[in-house]
């Protein structure tokens with residue numbers, strides 16, 4: 001009898017069968033084929049030069065070692081670390097109070113805390129499609145229902161506001177914006193931001209803004225206001241801005257991210273008080289990473305510069321092929337459109353090139369694939385030369 005109670009939660013009842021594409025990929029790997037991977041987005045595997053001395057300098061400092069040996073947690077994160085995040089926003093012309101910043105171990109954790117703060121089980125959050133695939137899992141784990149609203153492509157990506165508004169129902173709690181979006185590189189322009197603020201105010205919704213790719217605008221894309229953070233305001237509604245050093249400093253392994261709270265005073269302070277209880281329940285930050293954060297953030301520009309150069313070089317290599325690269329304004333990915341009606345990603349795998357099929361990001365058109373623009377340049381050039389062979393597929 002007791003055995004029947006041993007079951008797993010519905011929220012983890014995922015279909016764990018590999019997709020046809022994943023199966024074909026593992027077969028290709030098992031067969032020992034020499035594959036060129038154009039999906040590498042882990043910056044620590046892309047041949048960038050990390051300043052090892054600077055990264056570990058804080059931990060070599062006796063004063064920091066002394067502090068790191070004392071367990072003196074602050075639910076919002078150590079003040080020195082939060083002040084470093086404040087400075088990051090000051091560099092983006094935004095004023096953030098250190099008390100409005102909550103440190104987390106990842107942007108994913110920040111999402112989870114915000115979802116738990118604003119949603120009861122079954123409440124809905126609207127999210128752009130295409131978008132980052134992890135959202136489905138993050139939402140499911142917190143019993144949140146994601147409802148997609150389309151980004152459509154017409155010489156650039158646009159939010160389909162009519163459809164977005166149609167998706168707002170009685171259980172909708174928030175609109176989630178990835179600014180700039182992954183993988184489309186869509187930049188949320190001023191007019192769109194204003195419209196989002198108005199919609200949220202009208203329907204009593206919260207705005208959640210993920211800015212992990214904020215510092216990577218494409219210089220040739222003529223953004224109207226490069227690197228403008230939602231932190232700059234105005235904030236007509238409760239707004240949570242999320243980011244972290246996995247992209248900002250290209251240090252995903254160091255596990256530091258944050259959420260900053262903005263909005264009308266009474267709403268923001270209640271949100272902060274409640275978030276503090278969530279944070280206090282987990283106290284997930286470790287002391288060495290927090291004590292190092294000021295140095296890591298202060299050194300970010302050298303890493304960002306290398307990444308921006310890589311992205312521009314790879315993008316140029318791609319554009320020079322004559323394949324159709326959808327207009328991107330920022331970020332680490334490019335979306336490419338082929339002509340064929342069959343799966344472009346599967347055809348490219350036949351030619352030993354690994355790319356992400358669009359459906360990985362919720363793109364239904366099988367002709368669209370996604371590439372990582374931070375792939376090491378020599379590998380990227382080799383891979384894209386094969387795209388050229390396949391461009392008639």
Ligand SMILES: Cc1ncc(COP(=O)(O)O)c(C=O)c1O
Pocket residue numbers: 105106107108109132178182210212243244245246252256257
């Ligand atoms: C839009 C977006 N947000 C968040 C993340 C992950 O951030 P973190 O490593 O801080 O969880 C990613 C990773 O690619 C991403 O694409």
